Amino acid sequence: MTHPLSRRSALLGTAAVAGLALWDRPAEAAGTAAFDAARERWVGLLAGGSYDSAFTERAQAVEGSANAVLRKLQPTPGRPSLWPDLPLDDPGTGNFNRSYNRMRTLALGWATPGTAMHGDGQVAETAARALDFLYEHAYHEGLDRRGSNWYWWEIGVPRSLTDTCALLYDGLPKDRLERWLRPLRHWCPDPERRVSHPGVVETGANRAGKAMAVAMRGVLTYDARLIKRAADAVSGLLRRTSGSRDGFYRDGSFIQHDVYPYTGSYGVDYLESVAKLIAMLAKSPWEITGIGDAYYDIVDRSFVPFVFDGLMMDCVRGRSISRQGHRDYHSGQKTIETILTLLDAAPERHARRWRPLVKGWLIRNQAIPYDTLAPLAGIARAEALLADPSVPVGPRTTGTYVFADMDRVVHRRPGWAYAIAMSSERIGAAEAMNRENLRGWYTGDGMTYLYTGGDLTAWNDDLWPTIDPYRLPGTTVDTRRRADLPHGHRRLPRTPWAGGVALGEHGVAAMKLIAGGSSLRAKKAWFLLDDAVVALGTGIAASDGRRVETIVENRNTHDRHPPLTRGDGWIHLSGVAGYALLDGADPKVIREQRTGRWRDIDKGATTGGDDTPVTRLYTTILIDHGVDPRKARYAYAVLPEASIAETAGFGQRIEILANSGAVQAISHDDLLAAVFWRAGTVETEDGPLAADGPCTLLLRRDHQRVRLAVSDPSRTAGEVKITLPWPVKSVKEGGRSVRRAKRAVKVEVGGSRGHGHTAVVRV
Template identity: 85%
Template sequence: MAGLALWERPAEAAGTAAFDAARERWVSLLAGGSYNAAYTDRTQAVEGSASAVLRKLKPAPDRPSLWPDLPLDNPRTGNFNRAYNRMRTLALGWATPGTVMHRDSGVAETAVMALDFLYEHAYHEGLKRRDSNWYWWEIGVPRALTDTCALLYDGLPKDHLERWLRPLHRWCPDPERRVSHPGVVETGANRAGKATAVAIRGLLTHDARLIKRARDAVSDLLRPTKGSGDGFHRDGSFIQHDVYAYTGSYGVDYLESVAKLIAVLARSPWEITGIGNVYDIVDRSFAPFIFDGLMMDCVRGRQISVQGHRDYHSGQKAVESILTLLETAPERHARRWRPMVKGWLTRNQISPVGTLAPLASMAGAKALLEDLSVPVGPRTTGTYVFADMDRVVHRRPTWAYAIAMSSERIGAAEAMNQENLRGWYTGDGMTYLYTADLTHWNDDLWPTIDPYRLPGTTVDTRKRADLPYGKRRLPPTPWAGGVALDGEYGVAAMKLIADGSSLRAKKAWFLLDDAVIALGTGIAASDGRRIETIVENRNTHDRHPPLTRGDGWVHLSGAAGYVLLDGADAKVIREQRTGHWRDIDKGATTGGDNTPVTRHYTTILVDHGVDPRKARYAYAVLPDASIAQTAAFGGRIEILANSRGVQAISRDDLLAAVFWRAGVVETAYGPLAADGPCTLLIRRDHKGVRLAVSDPSRTADEVRIKLPWPVKSVKESDRGVRKAKRAIKVDVGGSRGHARTAVVRV
């Protein structure tokens, strides 16, 4: 909340004061306000990092380099980008109240020398890219450089400032265009990042045209994407690089940039208007994927392989962005967000201080935690189907379960800049179970887990090479998606067409209030290799917790119960695995180190044998279940069908089915039929029959559903649902896999 007094000036005052006030507001967002106890932990962290940068600074013009480990002669190494990031770290130390170097004139003089050096040897308007990463030139360095100059502004000679910023006229003149690839229109996080650099350059140089250009570019981003492609979609999906689910990486970068620009330009002559949609985005796109402050890995793309960017880093950026937006959010949003964020901060125990701190917005977080009028919000619950990015999230009060799928629309895994080298199966139906163990996914899991045995996947056990740079694998099938009902139940399904293998399978998940039922059918391969379905592969850190086995079930203490529902025998493997972050990320500026890390794993799998022809599986995952609950579960669920045509279950008053094509399934109430592909949920209560239907294949125009009970009338419905001769007809053409719901009388 620091710095709000700067906005007491009238918004019409567009002179020097308006530029300076906005710049000072930007600095307060980066470095915090006046020093107080709330900032102690963050201040120490900032001071430590900045002191290390300063201590190791050893300019060598003949090499050239500012730091011995970052020679600047070859831009392909990305060292110049890393050098500017270090300058930002140093500037943050100088500008942060409470550090030993706060506004130290000697430190400012050293920073001026270093920025002069970088301009001469690494980044000026006359240099060529030499096939290095365009991102460093057009976003990475401009963002770090403008932040550095803003933080150091009061200690800089202004003629030097103009010189250092001159390269941005060439490399980042327009948020909407890519200099290195003419014709490319920037979208999503890339446009938001460029808009931020352009806006801050405008504030630093008192150029209102640049600020307006940035404002207009951001305003375009606030509208939902139409059709496919980059940006936020109406169902909450976020796509970057045309075909990848990236809410938790590029999406967070977008949210951070937009939130800060909204705050910085609020009540200024350049205020960003029409921002209502950004508040909806928090609820629709981010809240479902944040579990106690952690960002789910199923939407972090290749960033899961980056050692310095764990789920809590992405979660922290999202939390900071929401705290920033709270300052301008309408009360109808703020009423929900305050308890929600307070719940995240309260339950998160990862950082040394016991919350998501150290946050740049630590004062706001502390104020929220100490505000007795704001309750600690419970975990978000509900079932969310993101049809436009092939993701489904199922959230209950004590656990959450996410499913990452792929199709001809959404890529299975992105490998770029030598990152995510072994993410082969992360989009092949991988499942992500979140429990009270908030360290499971971030405790060195990705370099140590067996990448051939990711939970939820059905895999060919062949050995594979690292994913090549820029390869896009879009499985040649439209089948991926699902449907949700009443925010409590869900169905997800995908057709698996394996990469470089003859393996085929049809996979379905039925998401219940206390369990997830997974069915697989039509599992076939002919390459002479063993095929496995991975029920679970749990990181148990530095030990093997108690494991209990019964007839057709396994219970893993601290995680879940696992029940084989078709009489199959589960194979259990307990092992220690050692890996290196460098194994999965060799990127120039992100690459991990070669320090060996070891973790314990419990793997539960179904072995389908070599070259199965018509193999199947059926199992239940029971998060937080006791041993007794696990042992007793098998009789509480009925599998109605697990064939190539239909997969279906029933439990109490719920029917759930995946019709891969027209078919019929017998239920206790009578036959349930569909004349085309769909996913279907049906729940009968005293009010009638509630149903939800979608077509994940996106091939049908209309689906006729014959319920086990004759239909009398349609009481409530979405558009395109109607009665038809004691059945229901649902228009699904053009729905893009999204649900149609109805309440009918039977």
């Protein structure tokens, strides 16, 4: 093993490091033991506590990555670089951030039990000289950011640097350690303040990430004031900062950058940072208190609905869907790891739910095993959970979840899940930033995501660079050619209409489509049933001289075309779903091979994909509305994992009651579901169902009892009067917002921000 830096003279002579004054440290009641214990807990979370032969393969993978970093290390002071492919002369490239990430990889190999370099003094000295080099040439308190990404300076490098120093701590000279950490006094002094943009108060994941770096600097330098500052910032995270919409909402929504759903990216980073701070500071003088159930509840409310067998749904991963190295299983793995970390700290009523849940995720996802992604500490916890006979294998989560505060709806059944991504004047259609997500034009225009237990790789097997970005499932699109989305793109459709309501295992969602850069308009609704999703569209109109299409399906089938069967009004795609055309439309089916590159959709400085072509096969089902349609409509059903016979017979089991500009409604068994875009009436077999204003509505009758759920996704009505097909005698089990009004029901929806109101009425 060779160590390039150890073969050279010191990059920074002794004069460069001599005479550095140690920081002033306050006297602390707690001795150094408390700091050391916190640091050791942190290292245990990163590298695992003790070596076990069961983890040999994973330890070898960590060692392989560390050795690759070490082997390629070639310090060049002239045009400064530690690695030839990462020159450090231009901060705008982000290479300094990548360099610190590589140092973390090297440190992880050194600190991981079971690797050949574990505790190696020569490797530690090589790392120390490399950190000297980076301090001199890439990251110190006197440098100018020169317009580069603030995140690298204030979160990215501080996190990697503090991790690196913690991992290598026992092999590092302490005077030089304080020198390397000194830039953080300038670039990351306070978790709540942004140095590069004065006046910006940090929120959500950014505050959590900064808190982690500040706390670790405090631990490494024995400064309790910094640890307390970080703990206080974390304790206030659940209280959204005035003037910002970022953070968690009561319905489980998570928003970052003011208008974007980001549960599966920034939200996961937030959850992880806080969890590790809780674990690191447990039983210390700085133990984080005051969070209570508010923090633990968000696991169930915000994250569990979006995790399908260990995969985090792409509808809440924002622009990170375009990152080649950040796929749904990476976000899912981080979520699992975080929940495993929390098991020791969480109240037992939470942990009791999570253990079977996580065990089920781990066992069902054999396509992408957790132990190929997780750190050793996470693997140890997972192995212990899997080996515990007292913990049952939890089933998949079921139910319908309406996230009114971020225009997302998730419908989950025992064998599959279906998510709908909408947008409005409150929620952005797609975020493009830092040259990422360049072709995400339609990801918030009613795109639908089907997850099945039979194929857990449909969304992560190079889908985003290969799928036709003009034909995303669920969308209605103008077929114009488009340029890549520019940095800072922010489209908020000029309509409040997006949302829905749930009633037990059923739901309804709706959005008014106002296309960007096009005259295209449409009203879209989805009815979420036990075994199907029924999609209705109406009022589809455009006047730009281009063809308009509705995409029923566009399925990544990897390297083969599965059998496809067509019948009268239906299509069946083996291993995926059946598709029933409910209005006699003749859909177009396209089976094609598509090739793309990750670089096509992400050219980010530190995230950009490579230029390697990847090819996948797709089956696309679409409805052609023609050029410049006027009041066009569609009606179809998606039947996940249905048989051919079930697909062929579905049309006989569903009744479309209305599909007009005023009302879209269906009847299925004992369920009535409707979207009233404005005041209107729809005829049912029992009589008229009417509403005097906009709302989404679900009704389920059981003899003389009717369960109902109502919401106003338009957020424009104060009160909606619902006239049922049956005279109302009384209202039971409803809140104050639902009351009887003669033979009808009135629901106070004003001020409820699109959230649902439920009640049981006697008829």
